[in-house]
Amino acid sequence: MKSIETMVEKIGQGYHPNREDALKLLIDGDLLQLGKLADSIRRRRHPENLVTFVVDRNINYTNICESKCRFCAFYRDEAAPDAFVLAEEEIFEKIEELVAVGGTQLLMQGGLHPALGIEWFERLFQAIKARFPQVQNHSLSPAEITQIAQVSRLTVTEALRRLKEAGLDSVPGGGAEILVDRIRREISPKKIGWEGWAAVMHEAARLGMPTTATMMFGSTESPADIVEHIYRVRELQMDGGSFTAFIPWTYQSGNTELGGKSATGVEYLKVLALSRIVLDNVPNIQASWVTQGAKMAQVALFFGANDLGGTMLEENVVAAAGCHFRMSMAEMVELIHGAGFRAAQRTTLYNIVKEY
Incomplete structure (x- = not known):
């Protein structure tokens, strides 16, 4: 068994850790030692000292969901008095x-609705593309795409192809949680398994669609499960994946059936750093200010992150669990400058729109 010091030195020289190495780093590694290693990798990959963000909006088109994940405080039954499906005009507004504030990315996500089929999304996406051609439609999770396919009696490939033709530009990595089925059965038993999630992402990449990958940790998983998730993302990318970024974020326990406690700041930073160390084939690591707040997101820029995600004019899912961090574009730029970096607004595909 290699010592932590030997392992860190070898990784710094270009050695790629295996699962056993990564688990030892996560459990026994010193926080600052991991952070320094991840930061050196980030600086090597992104030597321009630039931290990016995208101006986006997360529109939850429905809160009706059959999945009823135990960690979610947002979903409602179809008969619930506060259940909703947004009208097209509301979405357009x-x-x-x-667009009025210079936004370029639309993130539309909802629940696994039992009745919304492919035609509903095709009409909506076609209308969005006709009205707002400058906006990247970065919407739906693999679980939603699988649900749409099932409701419409299509294969995932057919559903994805039709959604792309209607105006879906890229697929976000929501619903990944932990890519280990034992954990998924505990926290989201009605949602697709990890291989179902992977199949959608593989097919999206095959169709030429950019994707992202996420991880929600801090619920019931073990350190080994976290390591397995990160390696499964790496292996999917090696197998022709199109992940532009990896976004680890922490479970928020408020108002949820699952309850428990959220991960600590130290745990978040160690997982973030390990993500940058292991995912040598994913270009960008995103800090989650939505769950961590501005100050921790600033620290994350020295633990491997080179991107702060979206300004999010609207966010409802994490907020439903009692987490209400907000940030304007000016605050985002100030945060980045305060940490000693150059700040730039980017597109979904990491093209620079404007530097600040």
Whole structure:
């Protein structure tokens, strides 16, 4: 068994850790030692000292969901008094507000609705693309795409192809949680297994669609499960994946059936750093200010992150669990400058829109 010091030195020289190495780093590694290693890798990959963000809006088109994940405080039954499906005009108004502030990314996500089929999404996406051609439609999770396919009696490939033709530009990595089925059965038993998630992402990449990968940790998983998740993302990318970024974020326990406690700041930073160390084939690591707040996101820039995600004019899912961090574009730029970096607004595909 290699010592932590030997392992860190070898990784710094270009050695790629295996699962056993990564688990030892996560459990026994010193926080600052891991952070320094991840930071050196980030600086090597992104030597321009630039931290990016995207101006986006997360529109939750429905809160009706059959999955009823135990960690989620947002979903509602179809008969619930506060259940909703947004009307098209409401959605268009929200996108108009996004465009008015220079936004470029639309993130539409909802629940696994039992009745919304492919035609509903095709009409909506076609209308969005006609009205707002400058906006990247970065929407739906693998679980939602699988649900749409099942409701419409299509294969995932057919559903994805039709959604792309209607105006879906890229697929975000929501619903990944932990890519270990034992954990998924505990926290989201009605949602697709990890291989189902992977199949959608593989097919999206095959169709030429950019994707992202996420990880929600701090619920019931072990350190070994976290390591397995990160390696499964790496292996999917090696097998022709199109992940532009990896976004680890922490479970928020408020108002949820699952309850428990959220991960600590130290745990978050160690996982973030390990992500940058292991995912040598994913270009960008994103800090989660939505769950961590501005100050921790600033620290994360020295633990491997080179991107702060979206300004999010609207966010409802994490907020439903009692987490209400907000940030304007000016605050985002100030945060980045305060940490000693150059700040730039980017597109979904990491093209620079404007430097600040």
